[in-house]
Amino acid sequence: MLLLIDPRVEALRNAPLNSWIALSEDESTVIASGATYEEVVRESERVGSVDPIILKTPREWSPISL
Amino acid sequence: MKLPYKKYPTVAGGVDLRAICPVYIALTARGAVRSKKIEAVIDSGASNCIFHAQIGEAVGFDIKAGRQEETYGVDGKSSAIYFHDILIYMPGGQITIDGAFSYDMPVPAILGMRGFFDNFKVTFDPTGQLCEVERIYQA
Numbered sequence: 001m002l003l004l005i006d007p008r009v010e011a012l013r014n015a016p017l018n019s020w021i022a023l024s025e026d027e028s029t030v031i032a033s034g035a036t037y038e039e040v041v042r043e044s045e046r047v048g049s050v051d052p053i054i055l056k057t058p059r060e061w062s063p064i065s066l
Numbered sequence: 067m068k069l070p071y072k073k074y075p076t077v078a079g080g081v082d083l084r085a086i087c088p089v090y091i092a093l094t095a096r097g098a099v100r101s102k103k104i105e106a107v108i109d110s111g112a113s114n115c116i117f118h119a120q121i122g123e124a125v126g127f128d129i130k131a132g133r134q135e136e137t138y139g140v141d142g143k144s145s146a147i148y149f150h151d152i153l154i155y156m157p158g159g160q161i162t163i164d165g166a167f168s169y170d171m172p173v174p175a176i177l178g179m180r181g182f183f184d185n186f187k188v189t190f191d192p193t194g195q196l197c198e199v200e201r202i203y204q205a
Contacts, residue, residue, distance in 0.1 A: 006073055006081070013075040037120035041102055053088060055105045056118070056174055061075045063082050064172065065140045
């Protein structure tokens, strides 16, 4: 079976859990992570990212029911 | 607008798909600072649009000054949410809604019935693995 590696999925799989993270504009790389939204915004600005996408990682990658 | 489902890893090594809309939020005041782009889960099971309070505070909302209500998750637990007029920027335009903030969110944002599904026709397409969202205007 051919398994295609998705850069976004791999980036998320390797990201710190239970954290805020910023992904690069192409969503292939975690460019910042931290305990708070503001921490991640500051760090993403420090590395020069113009338009990152911010999300929260869970305690573990289980399916969610909100 | 067509929004391809976003992929998330699972503990079992697989992939989970979610309908996600990238949004920015801001106060409704002219010239207000926008948030960074955040991933909002499109969730027809949610009564309201709810954003993480940390994002609101970062762009100037006085969160606890808003109208307080209780909301219940699928686990039956209640938590306080605080309503404000929120300007949302999304692909295709912008909209002001009566949305809420919560300090107790596992995701940055959810887009629910009031504020999102009453302003957009939403079609989930499992074959194309995308969600199509079209603005509607009701009298």
